[in-house]
Amino acid sequence: MTTIRFSSPSDLPILFDIWHAAVRATHTFLTEQDIAFYAEQVRDTYLPSCSFHVAVGADDQPRGFLGMTGSKIDALFIDPAHHGQGVGRALVDHAASHSDGLTVDVNEQNEGACAFYRKLGFHQVGRSELDDSGRPFPILHLARP
Template identity: 45%
Template sequence: MTTIRRSRPDEGDRTVEIWRGAVDATHDFLSPEDRLSIEEMVRGFLPQAPLWLAVDANDYPLAFMVIDKGHMEALFVDPACRGAGIGAALVRHGLALHPKMTTDVNEQNSQAIGFYEKMGFRRAGRSPLDGQGKPYPLIHLKYGE
């Protein structure tokens, strides 16, 4: 059984571990330099960020989500748990809090785009660069309508 709850300060290392595994499994389009640079940035903010965690029956974090003002900034699932409905449970939780939630997905991450579209998101635009100005185009998605 999966439970969704807020993260605690002592779970920072585990959330970075989830992020690293998920990125390595799904973001093969990143250059090695950009991948390392992003991890350095993530290590600096993720442990203190207000996260929603999906945890197992032993309260062990399996996935996390970050939402800021109705925009899902991040959704990462431990690769060992992919396909088990954990990411979908987090998204449904986010939608219960923010029915018009938006998110951005790397255009090269076609699995993620398919996941969000299956969850009911639709494409609302595209940016040629990511949030750091790197050439990783983003697809802007919004839920509903």
């Protein structure tokens, strides 16, 4: 059973661990240097400055998390040990229950994430050659009404 709750400051270390493990499992196009670059930003700036929806099991241990700005999903990361168990879908469904439509940007090279979002009814509305950091990792802009 997955329950969704808001993050607390005590969740930050495990949310970073989930981010790190998920990126290693799904972002195979990144080098070690790329991962280190993004890890510093995520750990030191992004996670401490935002509130997240956290999917937890019966033991209240985080299985994944989702960050949003308005109706845009900014981050969705699931512990790889829980991939394919409905955690990501539960978080997206939770986000959809608070918004009339959803948008998300996803790395084009992350084929698993692209397939996941398409399965949930998202479609491509745009594409950028560079990511938000100006690095050459194309981004697909997806939307779901």
